[in-house]
Every structure is written in C-alpha cells, then in structure tokens.
Amino acid sequence: MIRPGAGRGRGWPLGGAALVLAFVALGLGVRTGGQSAPESTDAQVRYTVSVPEPAHRWMAVELQVDGLGADPLSLRMSSASPGRYARHDFAKNIFMVEARSGAGDPLEAVRTLPTRWDIAGHDGSVVFSYRIFGDRIDGTYLAVDRTHAHLNMPASLIWPAGHETGLIQVRFVPPAGESWRVATQLFPTDDPLTFTAPNVAYLLDSPAEFSGFVDRTFEVSDPSDPTYRPQFRVAVHHGGSEADVDRYADDVERIVREMVAVFGEFPRFETGRYTFIADYLPTAGGDAMEHRNSTVLSAPAALRTQGRQLLGSVSHEFFHVWNVERIRPRSLEPFDFERVNPSGELWLAEGYTNYYGALTLQRAGLAPLSATLGRFSRAIETVRLGPGRQFRSAVEMSRLAPFTDAATSIDPTNWDNLFISYYTWGETLGLGLDLLLRVRSADAAGADAVTLDDYMRLLWRRFGLPGGSTPGAVDRPYTMADARVALAELTDASFADEYFDRYVEGHEVIDYGPLLERAGVAVVSTAPDQAWLGDPALRFERGGAQVTRPTAFGSPLYVAGLDQDDVIVSIDDREVSSAGRWRDTRGRLLPGRSVSLTYARGGAVHTTRVTPAPHPGQRLVAFEELGRTLTPTQLAFRDAWLGSQL
Numbered sequence: 237m238i239r240p241g242a243g244r245g246r247g248w249p250l251g252g253a254a255l256v257l258a259f260v261a262l263g264l265g266v267r268t269g270g271q272s273a274p275e276s277t278d279a280q281v282r283y284t285v286s287v288p289e290p291a292h293r294w295m296a297v298e299l300q301v302d303g304l305g306a307d308p309l310s311l312r313m314s315s316a317s318p319g320r321y322a323r324h325d326f327a328k329n330i331f332m333v334e335a336r337s338g339a340g341d342p343l344e345a346v347r348t349l350p351t352r353w354d355i356a357g358h359d360g361s362v363v364f365s366y367r368i369f370g371d372r373i374d375g376t377y378l379a380v381d382r383t384h385a386h387l388n389m390p391a392s393l394i395w396p397a398g399h400e401t402g403l404i405q406v407r408f409v410p411p412a413g414e415s416w417r418v419a420t421q422l423f424p425t426d427d428p429l430t431f432t433a434p435n436v437a438y439l440l441d442s443p444a445e446f447s448g449f450v451d452r453t454f455e456v457s458d459p460s461d462p463t464y465r466p467q468f469r470v471a472v473h474h475g476g477s478e479a480d481v482d483r484y485a486d487d488v489e490r491i492v493r494e495m496v497a498v499f500g501e502f503p504r505f506e507t508g509r510y511t512f513i514a515d516y517l518p519t520a521g522g523d524a525m526e527h528r529n530s531t532v533l534s535a536p537a538a539l540r541t542q543g544r545q546l547l548g549s550v551s552h553e554f555f556h557v558w559n560v561e562r563i564r565p566r567s568l569e570p571f572d573f574e575r576v577n578p579s580g581e582l583w584l585a586e587g588y589t590n591y592y593g594a595l596t597l598q599r600a601g602l603a604p605l606s607a608t609l610g611r612f613s614r615a616i617e618t619v620r621l622g623p624g625r626q627f628r629s630a631v632e633m634s635r636l637a638p639f640t641d642a643a644t645s646i647d648p649t650n651w652d653n654l655f656i657s658y659y660t661w662g663e664t665l666g667l668g669l670d671l672l673l674r675v676r677s678a679d680a681a682g683a684d685a686v687t688l689d690d691y692m693r694l695l696w697r698r699f700g701l702p703g704g705s706t707p708g709a710v711d712r713p714y715t716m717a718d719a720r721v722a723l724a725e726l727t728d729a730s731f732a733d734e735y736f737d738r739y740v741e742g743h744e745v746i747d748y749g750p751l752l753e754r755a756g757v758a759v760v761s762t763a764p765d766q767a768w769l770g771d772p773a774l775r776f777e778r779g780g781a782q783v784t785r786p787t788a789f790g791s792p793l794y795v796a797g798l799d800q801d802d803v804i805v806s807i808d809d810r811e812v813s814s815a816g817r818w819r820d821t822r823g824r825l826l827p828g829r830s831v832s833l834t835y836a837r838g839g840a841v842h843t844t845r846v847t848p849a850p851h852p853g854q855r856l857v858a859f860e861e862l863g864r865t866l867t868p869t870q871l872a873f874r875d876a877w878l879g880s881q882l
C-alpha cells in the first residue's frame with residue numbers, strides 16, 4: 237500500500253499497475269486522471285543497451301527521446317558518480333556517435349563541450365546512438381568482456397538535459413547465444429530484461445550487472461513492523477561454486493540482521509528489495525559503492541578462500557542504506573552529475589559508516605576481537621600521528637575528497653603530510669563519541685547507557701525517515717549545524733560543543749585510554765625503548781639510503797632538514813646502505829641523544845645533527861591478552877558495546 241507523504245508507507249509493490257499507481261500518486265505519472273496508466277513503453281526517454289561484441293570491450297547504447305519541443309536536444313555525459321567524490325570524465329570513452337530524427341533522417345550532433353552533444357532540427361524525436369569502451373570492473377566505471385557487462389550508469393549512459401523528471405525505460409540485449417540476466421535496483425517490468433527509472437537521478441544511481449551471475453534471496457522482518465519484510469538479493473559474478481555463494485549469502489544476512497538493530501527499522505526500499513551486486517574476479521578492482529537500494533562490491537578475490545575478508549565492505553556499504561543514502565548531508569543533495577559535490581560532512585557520512593562497518597562484524601560474530609581492536613588501533617594511530625592534523629580539521633579533510641577519492645593527477649602531491657582520510661578520521665570520531673557517550677551516561681544511568689546507536693537513530697528519524705517527494709530524493713538533508721543540535725539534544729549543549737569544537741572542527745584527538753579501560757582494553761606502547769626518526773620512505777643503494785617521499789612534518793629527520801631525494805650516508809658514523817644496516821643503526825640510537833648525520837644532496841656531502849624522539853607508536857590490547865582480569869563492570873560494558881544487539 238502506498239501512503240505518499242505519510243513517512244512510513246511501506247513496501248513499494250513490484251511492477252504492473254501498482255508501480256504505476258505509485259508514480260501517479262507521487263506526481264510522476266506521465267499521464268493523469270481519466271487516461272490509461274503509463275506502461276514502461278510510455279516513457280519518453282528509452283535506452284537500449286546491447287553487447288554485440290563483448291570480447292572487444294565496448295557496449296552499444298541507443299537513446300530515443302520523444303515528445304521534444306522545438307528547442308535543440310542537449311545530451312550530457314556525467315563527470316561524477318554518486319558515492320564517488322572525485323571528478324571522472326566518463327565521456328572520454330564514447331565513440332561512433334550518430335543521431336537520427338524520429339523519421340530516420342540523419343541529424344548533426346554537435347559536441348559543444350567535451351561532455352555535451354546538442355542536436356537541432358529534429359522532428360520531435362531523436363535517436364542518439366554511440367558505442368562506449370569500458371574495461372574496469374568496480375563501482376565507478378563500465379566493464380565489458382565475454383562474461384558480462386558491468387555498468388555504473390554515469391560511466392555508461394548519456395542523458396537528456398531538461399528531461400530529468402520523466403519516466404525512463406532501459407532495455408538490455410544480451411550477446412547472441414547468451415542468456416544473461418540483470419541484477420539492478422531499477423524497477424522491474426513484465427519483461428525480465430526491461431526496467432524503468434522514475435527520473436534521471438535514480439537511473440544514474442542504479443548500477444547493473446548483466447551476466448550469468450549466481451543469486452540468492454532472503455527476507456528479513458522489520459524489527460518494528462513484522463508485516464514489512466523487505467527482500468534482499470545477493471547476485472555474485474565469480475569463478476567459484478554455488479556453496480561459496482551460499483556461505484557468503486548467509487554472512488550477508490547476518491550483517492543485515494545485526495545492523496538493522498542499530499536503527500530499529502528498515503527504510504522503505506522503493507522497489508521492495510535491496511540488491512548486493514558482487515563481482516569477485518581476478519580482473520576486478522577493489523571497490524565498493526553505495527546506492528539507494530543496492531550496492532556494488534568488487535575485489536580481485538575468491539569467495540572460497542577470502543570470503544570473510546570481503547565482508548568488511550558489505551558491512552560498510554549496508555550501513556549506507558541509512559547513513560548517506562537517507563541520512564544525507566545537504567552538500568550531497570541533490571547530486572550534481574556534471575560537477576562534484578564538495579562536502580564537509582564526510583567524516584560522519586563515511587567515517588561513522590566505517591566505524592559501524594567494523595562494529596557490526598564484531599557484533600555479528602564475523603570478526604574476532606583482536607582484529608577489531610587492531611583495526612581501531614591503526615585508525616587512531618593514523619589520526620594521532622598524522623602530520624596533516626596540524627593543518628586541517630576532519631571537516632576540511634572531508635572537503636578534499638574531490639582531490640583524493642580515486643582522483644587522478646600527474647603532478648606530485650604531499651598527502652602524506654597534508655591529508656588524513658575522512659574515512660579513518662571519521663571512524664575514530666565515531667568510536668570516540670560512542671565511548672564518550674557510554675562512559676558519560678553509564679555514570680548516571682547504569683546499564684541504560686546512551687550510545688552512538690541512539691544518536692544515529694535520532695538522525696534517522698529526523699532526516700532519513702521523512703523520505704523524499706520522488707524516489708531517490710532526500711527532502712530533509714542535514715547540515716553540520718543540524719548534526720551538532722541533534723547531539724546537544726541527546727546530551728547537552730556543552731557536551732556537543734566540546735565534541736564538535738575540539739575533535740570535529742578542531743585538531744585535538746580524543747583521549748581513548750581512559751574510555752577503553754572501561755571495556756577492559758589497554759593502550760600500550762608498541763616500542764617503548766626504541767628511538768624514532770620519523771619512519772621515512774627509503775630506497776637503499778650503494779651510497780646510502782635515499783629518502784623517496786617527503787619526510788613527516790615535525791619528525792626528527794624533518795627538523796634536521798632532511799627531505800625527499802636526500803641520500804642518508806651515515807648516522808652516528810654507521811652506514812645505512814641496506815635495510816638491515818638501517819635497522820641495526822636505528823636500534824643503537826637513544827631517544828633524546830643527538831647524533832651526527834651525513835647525507836648527500838645534489839652531488840655534495842653535508843653533515844648535520846639529528847635528535848631521535850621516543851617511539852610514539854601505541855596499540856589497543858584486550859586485558860586478557862596482557863594476563864589481566866576484567867571486572868564484572870568491564871565485562872558488562874564490553875558486552876553492551878561489542879556484543880550482538882539481537
């Protein structure tokens with residue numbers, strides 16, 4: 237049943253008249269009262285996607301646009317893809333462009349921009365066809381080969397400007413002799429190879445795997461409404477066995493069940509279904525991309541031997557169902573396919589998602605405690621020791637995404653010193669806030685601690701649950717100020733201000749030691765007696781050790797004036813021309829004791845002094861690993877945090 241605007245009209249029916257009713261109810265119908273309901277064939281924008289020669293890695297696309305006025309038709313190829321924050325020029329792979337009128341007469345398609353073709357003089361209809369090359373299997377690009385066509389839509393389909401809100405039809409044509417099927421979040425029709433999208437934004441957000449994949453489906457009851465049972469489809473293109481897929485689908489289901497407990501309910505999936513599209517192939521790139529009602533997961537891995545390692549991205553992407561896809565920063569809504577959307581909120585959108593990705597694997601029994609603590613250790617160390625923290629906050633790091641998120645450039649950067657991933661920094665902010673909340677409220681309220689789960693639920697009810705006026709849209713995206721106000725409501729204004737001012741918009745690191753102690757986890761030094769020079773990147777050669785990347789800002793070598801391309805000849809009169817000699821020399825240094833350092837630069841040899849620092853490394857270790865016993869209070873705290881919520 238459809239209850240538009242009611243916030244909680246559940247389960248969009250699949251296909252046929254009910255689907256049509258949904259479009260009409262939401263003002264999307266191409267025809268209104270008294271006329272027959274729209275079929276997918278009533279769409280004025282229709283694509284035919286075919287793969288006549290898959291071995292040659294191109295796909296043919298025919299786009300027919302009907303019902304045009306007198307103006308020229310302007311077609312656009314995207315330069316950005318939802319979930320990917322950098323610019324990607326997908327138009328570069330288009331070739332063999334041809335345009336015809338509805339009557340079949342040739343038309344001139346003028347390439348007015350690298351990403352734009354304009355077509356004038358049509359008869360109300362334009363048929364635009366092109367081929368497009370694609371050879372990267374991941375969540376961002378197009379890949380075509382003998383086994384499949386793997387489509388990320390912005391990298392595949394050109395779209396008509398001015399027709400963003402009408403019904404769209406997409407028909408897939410397999411290679412001769414192949415019985416490929418389609419896994420996608422597009423709306424199904426009676427024809428298994430024909431789909432619809434209610435608007436261009438939804439179309440471009442709907443990846444498709446077109447192949448002989450193996451699939452499994454399962455249903456999970458909504459915790460707050462058992463009559464709502466969304467379906468989950470796991471479609472795997474791989475070289476393994478059916479049993480591998482069975483095991484994987486079981487693990488995916490465990491993640492789904494554990495994660496929905498955080499929010500207490502599923503969103504309305506517009507087609508009644510959520511699809512996991514997984515390509516685990518030797519030729520695949522490692523990637524994972526969230527979409528409204530689906531995700532694309534890819535890795536050069538095999539389910540049989542590496543299945544559990546692949547669950548981290550499943551867990552991360554499924555959390556995006558709520559956080560990003562529906563609890564969405566205003567900076568990402570609406571998504572601009574022709575430019576990029578800079579966002580200062582990715583520490584929350586991606587970082588908290590990273591935290592819940594790891595937390596859910598732990599809660600669901602899919603990762604051992606040592607692995608979870610090891611991961612949190614590495615994240616905290618990256619932020620605590622990252623030189624970039626001195627220069628930019630987590631918010632400012634988020635805004636660098638267009639330059640760092642799989643962006644390409646040929647001039648060197650100094651990200652080692654100037655960038656810390658908002659995924660990593662945000663993960664530590666999520667971990668820290670969860671612990672700060674638990675410790676704070678456990679003091680006052682004992683077992684019924686307020687947690688990060690409560691904060692996420694508050695954001696969900698306020699910004700995610702209200703939904704959108706059209707499928708795929710988010711009518712109430714949040715701002716930084718909204719996120720701060722919500723935290724203040726859950727706690728108080730001074731707590732929220734301190735968290736945001738010091739750790740999110742400031743440069744400080746949360747003091748994890750006392751917080752983790754409550755869960756029976758210790759922070760210990762990794763090399764308490766070792767001297768530290770700054771972990772330089774080195775290439776060993778006959779004359780010494782060449783520094784191959786910028787030295788860490790503020791490290792002993794940086795302070796001594798050493799930087800990229802310098803060749804360290806000796807330290808404290810000991811040569812360092814091999815990895816073994818470097819380790820041996822470093823091992824003899826004492827923190828705080830200045831020694832001589834000889835280096836070559838531009839053909840001349842210089843000598844200076846360097847003062848090693850105490851090794852700053854730390855890691856998280858469970859008390860029991862250190863032979864310590866947890867108190868009942870620590871055990872209860874740990875179980876409430878890391879135990880299953882089911």
Ligand SMILES: [Zn+2]
Nearest residue numbers: 552556586589
């Ligand atoms: Zn993500």
